[in-house]
Amino acid sequence: MEVLDQLGKIINTPSPDKLRIVSLVPSQTELLYDLGLNEEVFGVTKFCIKPENWRKQKTVVGGTKAVKFEKVADLQPNLILANKEENEKSQIEQLAEKYPVWTSDIQTLEEALMMIKTVSTIVGKEGRGTEIIDRITTGFNTLNNVKTAENSSKKSAAYFIWRQPMMLVGGDTFINEMMDFAGFYNVMADQNRYPEVDKETLQNLNPDYILLSSEPFPFAEKHIPEFQEICPNATILLVDGEMFSWYGSRLLVAPAYFKSIIKSL
Structure with missing residues (x-):
């Protein structure tokens, strides 16, 4: 084929x-x-x-x-x-x-769903693929309704994927779109891929939230103080990187995770 x-x-x-x-x-x-x-x-x-x-x-x-x-x-x-x-x-x-x-x-949810559709066709599992796509679509549609019901404006956020050097997520990434679904505006949306930043740049960006991802660098509680020192007014969250970056069937459970974040903002 x-x-x-x-x-x-x-x-x-x-x-x-x-x-x-x-x-x-x-x-x-x-x-x-x-x-x-x-x-x-x-x-x-x-x-x-x-x-x-x-x-x-x-x-x-x-x-x-x-x-x-x-x-x-x-x-x-x-x-x-x-x-x-x-x-x-x-x-x-x-x-x-x-x-x-x-x-x-893949940079968008739509492209992720197209990947799932094509791969399921290649491997002869079109029916199961369609079921997964339908469930993901319903989940993200429900998530949009939750965002509307909460009626909360998006919070600015810097999403970290690496510590030394400090690397953030740019606008042409799948994570960027998932940030939007989770109720955040990416402060690096006008940058490509994964730009490096220094302390001064981060301070000037002045994000409401700093998101420390579990992958590819395994950020943990011990890393929070160093970022809090740089941006004392920011709220720092440890987030599940798989929910933001895995564009396969993990999207079945991502909406519920993002919903919990939205309700906590």
Whole structure:
């Protein structure tokens, strides 16, 4: 079957009954599981933590940005799932010389739903995919109603993904859109990708909230004082990075998480 990936490339994929999948994207690995796949998945990354047992049952082919090509070759995959941002371009191009590589590129909820639809079609789970999409859509529509009912204006926020150097989330990211759903206005919305900032810049941004994500840097309670010292008037929250950045079936539970944040603002 010929399908377009989200970079506009035509990919020849095998029939669902002959799948040998290697997933290089944690959120898409979780999606494969929630679509009902198991034996069709042969390889995952060390960061594919959901479902928990797959890292023991499947072959770990390295990290999202450090793929071990020999391990992939041993698995003889006929479909590799990748992502433009999470994986290294040169590695994906090298893999694509030997295997069909379907690459996602996601900055919006709509693009996430399109990914789920296409992947579910490729693996022969269209019905389950449609169910997941419908539930996610209902959840986010309900979330919008909650935001309206709360009638609260958005709070400005700086979303941190790294500590040294300090790195924030820019406007052309999936996290940026999820911040909006959670009731925040991104103070770096006019910047691209993941800009670095210094203490003075952060002070000048003067966010109402500082969001310290659990990934990729594992921010914890011990990190709060250093940010509170920089921005003493900001409210600092530790947030679940998976809820803001995983664009697969994790979106089924993200609205409830964002709802709890909105009600606490």
